[in-house]
Each structure stands twice: as structure tokens, then as C-alpha cells.
Amino acid sequence: MPNRGALFTFLHRIRWFNLAVLTITPAIGLHGLRSTPLRSYTLAWAAMYYVISMLGITAGYHRLWSHRSYNASRPLQYLLVLMGASAVQGSVYWWARGHRSHHRYTDTPLDPYNAKRGLLYSHIGWMLIKPSVKPGTADISDLKKNEVVQWQHRWYFVIIIVVGYALPAIVAGIIWGDWWGGFYYAGMWRITFVHHSVFSINSLAHYLGETPFDDKKSARDHFVSALLTMGEGYHNFHHQFPMDYRNAVKWYQFDPTKWFIAGCAALRIASHLRVFPQNEVNKAELAMKLKKLRVVQDNIQWPAQAEDLPVVSWESFRKEAQERPLLVVSGFIHDVGDFLDQHPGGRSLIRSHTSKDATAAFCGGVYEHSNAAHNLLSMMRVGVLHGGVEHVDGIAPGERLKIVDKNRSRRRQQAGTY
Ligand SMILES: [Zn+2]
Ligand SMILES: [Zn+2]
Secondary structure (H helix, E strand, C coil): CHHHHHHHHHHHHECHHHHHHHHHHHHHHHHHHHHCCCCHHHHHHHHHHHHHHHHHHHHHHHHHHHCCCCEECHHHHHHHHHHHHCCCCCCHHHHHHHHHHHHHCCCCCCCCCCHHHCHHHHHHHHHHECCCCCCCCCCCHHHHHCHHHHHHHHCHHHHHHHHHHHHHHHHHHHHHCCHHHHHHHHHHHHHHHHHHHHHHHHCHHHCCCECCCCCCCCCCECHHHHHHCCCCCEHHHHHHCCCCCCCCCCCCCCCHHHHHHHHHHHCCCEECCCCCCHHHHHHHHHHHHHHHHHHHHHCCCCCCCHHHCCEECHHHHHHHCCCCCEEEECCEEEECHHHHHHCCCCHHHHHCCCCCECHHHHECCCCECCHHHHHHHHCCEEEEECCCCCCCCCCCCCCCCCCCCHHHHHHHHHCCCC
């Protein structure tokens, strides 16, 4: 019975506890929507508690314990483990270990939320199904020694019942008498929103946006994911500089977690805020800008270079110029046949300079041409004048070197042979 065996294996791989938390929580919330009207005080409390839970994850679980991007005093550490536990996403000890694996093995099978397996998997799939390959190892010796982290890990289930489920109802019930509203909206709905906001760091922040600092990995920067995740959406920067307490480096970018940590430092309950050298940040950004510019450069046709063009004597040039409109500018021979009627100064003006050296006229003698005009003219190159203007030493009189056909020159440029 191979099908029964496969079904049994699949069922065995489901993480039933996670599945229950992630489905029953919004289901109870939906029941609340039908049974309990949402009061304005309760809505404000739910929004406030959402921010508290999110900061517990972003400033605590992520930037403090996963990345050690600053030092926190003991009272702040206790506050952050309680705030983080209210998000009901596992203990710091479990969370930070997985997150360190994510950074170490990003986009590989050893990455617990490997973005290469798709948006749904990196968002929630990894939590519902046990992976066939175990996540890569990460050094967590500091977390093993941290008393606050270990205290939270030991008492995790008691703590989440208190701060995740009971406290939202108790506050709303005691202060404005809305026990059930507090439970449904500040409890169940707030947890559901926090879950999916944080999950977006693994999914959306590896999918949506730009890669201004490095494009080797899937992490990206985008305002929308920053808005959903209290500033964690500048994820491309974060993967490049993970020990920086900031995720947003530009003053106008939205990173309330950074502001919270800076505020804690101002209150002297946080210290040693780590910042990557600005010179290295600028260097990474410049490297990516240059890479993008190179793509633009590769899609532009460039003029033929002197070494790829035939060298032509003055006599040969003059003779050939009787058959087609050629002129010399800066030592290059140009075929202006296709351009005669497009010349802004008129056909007769350009005609009066054919079969001559028009360098002085082109470069200010008659008109100081723009850079665009110089670029356009350079695309009409068909040869190089031997020895410069009227310098024909070494060329036998009457010898006629073939001047390349302009279209052939263009074809060569397109083939990348110039
Ligand atoms: Zn990431
Ligand atoms: Zn991180």
C-alpha cells in the first residue's frame, strides 16, 4: 500500500502544534468578529499591543539576540523577552538559532526558510511541515549562557499564556470593561497580525524590492515590507550588514525599530549600538550602481576605434569624397551621407565641408557642437586619416586604400568587434 505509506509520511511531517496555533488563533478571532463589537478603546489597545509585540521580535529576538547589534541592560532584556513572547512565535532561544542559520545559509537547503522554495514556503510552509534537510548549525553559545534567554525558554508556555492571551483581555476588562473584546481583538487578532507581519520578513523581504547593496542573495529592500515589519523590510542592507543595529540607513526610510533602540540608548538602558563603517556601506552601494550602469553600457552601441578602421591617405580620402560625402574631423574620416538632410544647420553648410578637414569648423570655428553631436558624428566613422591632416608621407601617390563601407562598420559594431 504505497499511497497509505506516503500519506502516513506526510502526516508525520506536519508540525501539528504550529498548525493548530496558526489556524485556531484566527478562527477564534473570526468568532469574535461575529459575537463581539469592536470598541474604539479596544482597537487602540490592540494597535498599541501590536507595536509592543512587534518590537519584542524586531528589537529583541532579531537585532539583540540573533545579531548582538547592541547591548541591553538586564531590565530591558526582561522587558524584551516578555514583549517578544507576547507575539507567540517560540522562545528567543529557538527563534535566534533558526535565524542565525538563515543568515549563514541564505537561499540554500540548510536555510530554514529558504526563499528559493517559494513565497508560501518561506512565509508559513516551513513552520507547518518538517524539512527533509535539517537547518544548518549556528553558534548559539552566547544564548546558552544568557540567563534571561534561558529563563524565557524554560517558562515559555507559562509566559505566553500570561502576556500573549491573558494580559490583553485583563487590561481591556479592568480599565474599560471589555473583557471579550480585549481577548478577541488585542489577543487573537493582534497575534494573527503579528504572526504574518513577522513572517513577511522571511517571505516578502526576500521577494519584493531592490538590491542596492548586494544581489548575490535574495534579500531585498522595500518600503512596503518595512511598513509591515517595523523597519525590517530594508532586508538587503540587513543581510549585507547584519550586525548593524539599523536596517534603514537613509534618514527618510521607515525603521521604527532603529528609533526604539536609539531611544533606549538615550535612556541609558541600551549601549554599544553597532554601526557598520559608512565607507563600506557606500562602497557596497557604489558597486551595485556600477553593475547596473554596466548593463546600460552594454546595451549602447559605441563608435569604431582607430585600430579597427582602415588608415587612408589624404589623396585617397579626396578621391573617395568625390563619390560620397566624406569629411574629416579630429583625424577620423566620416561618411555623412545619411545625415545631410538631418543636419540642424542645413544641408548646404555640411556639404560645404565635405572632402575637407572640418575639425576647426565642427569644434567652434563655425559652431561649437554639443557632446551629443560629437557622439553622433563618431558613429559615422569609416576610416582614419593617415598621419593627420594633409600628412601623407609613406603613402605612394595615387594609392587608394579602401575606405570601409559605413554599413559594414555598423555591422561590426553590433557584432562587438570594434
Ligand atoms: Zn532574510
Ligand atoms: Zn537577521
